[in-house]
Amino acid sequence: MTNANPPLPDPLLDVPALAGLLRDDPPPVLLDVRWRLSGPPGVESYRRGHLPGAVFVDLDRDVAGPPGPAGRHPLPEPDAFEAAMRRAGVSGDRPVVVYDDADSTAAARLWWTLRYFGHEPVRVLDGGYRAWSEAGRPVTTEEPEVEPGDFRARPARLPVLDAAGAAALARTGTLLDARAPERFRGETEPVDPVAGHIPGARNAPTLGNVGADGRFLPPALLRERFAGLGATGGAEVGVYCGSGVTAAHQVLALTLAGVPAALYVGSWSNWIADPANPVATGDA
Template sequence: MTGPLVTVSELAQLLGKVTVLDVRYRTGGAAGPAEFEAGHVPGAAYVDLDADLAAPPGPGGRHPLPDPAHFAAAMRRAGVSTGRPVVVYDDWGGRAAARCWWLLRHHGHPDVRVLDGGWAAWWQSGGAVAPYEDEVGPASPYPGDFEAAATGAMPLVGADEVLDLDLLVDARAPERHRGEVEPIDPVAGRIPGAVNVPTEANLDEEGRFRSAAELRELYEGVGVRPGATTAAYCGSGVTACHDLLAMEVAGLSAALYAGSWSGWITDPSRPVETG
């Protein structure tokens, strides 16, 4: 595998040689565990975004980063080992899977990919689906040996740094970026100076990531440049990872502002921009 994505055909050849994580999750969508038990990529383990990939809501936003020890323990339960490649998928265009990809990379796992097209692409391709007739309930993987390490492979920025960056990318929908509507958080608007690349722009009509050349043109078009200090944010720090994944596909890099909009507005002294 090369790059941060893996295709359905590649994953089909790799089953049994990689750890597969199912991170099905959508804001306001169907319950991931029930969908997982109804059918999943063979050998996959379910990872709960709220429980395993985030800390409880608070001053750090709606989905603060999980405690490293808690995250590592969750990954070990899912069978993740440092020396074994990991493939992550969801049913949300890669938005939830990108959060798991980012966290594993951030905490030192060297080989993590996202299944391009996710569960829909796997299902539509006719790929094998568990549980089989003789399989009951969720998968029970062998525990892994993953330990969270402070490698700095995927950088972070804090609220006190974002206004000094060369560029800040907002991954939310355009109407939320402009402050016209805010369906989730109590304040509408954006962090001053932020440019908008909604996650939908990263995907083609089939729900797969656009080519590296197309994504590079997209992000360079809003000002992302090698060597510039750049970060991405969203509503709660989850879908911003989708923009970071797209930039990685394009050969670009940026940090994550994990608190994102929901964390930014917990301090009323911080400026807000609309329009």
């Protein structure tokens, strides 16, 4: 039996491939989503230098809704995300390429959000701005004039979890926690007011998906990594983190490994908003 739907393109592309695409007419829409959980906002990095033609997208303002009980980075409202992507020039089926500093953490959240809202032709520059600049490719401080796009937000195109769904999946499938081990164990919590993890979750730190250069590990190594955690193509898999950003990176890594996964967008920051939700600590 053949699949009636054509396979999606590789979600990653490297520097030479992007350089070739940027010579197309028209080129892909290029989005810079550099972001830091703490420290200077990403727009400052953008203004110091970015890929020619890139438009800055603010992760906190454009790719997430206002923080609150739904989490620190909940899904944006469809109208708000649609407007933000139109301002950035996203249109119809025109390809989009997203990048961040190096490890694709923020880029993966924008990759996931665009696909959730129905825009399939989106890819991530593996290694981000660092890979581009270290390859000697041109950068600029000039901000492009953007022709507004006609992007239309069509939500619910990817699977998501809420708190009840995450709790159920931790019992019946594989729920991965993408945070650092010390946060998973509850030894420290630098961001949220409660430390620990969802009972039954398994720790799979996002940084384990990439090498020292910020590029993703080969798919075979990612498959091996996730198989050891019970995340295989035959399992029901979900991912969460602190606020749904690094968990999107985990979904991208799982995609490279051939494992579909649902994202708990509200993640830990939503889980602990309800004091009735249990909290586990330690490695178990």
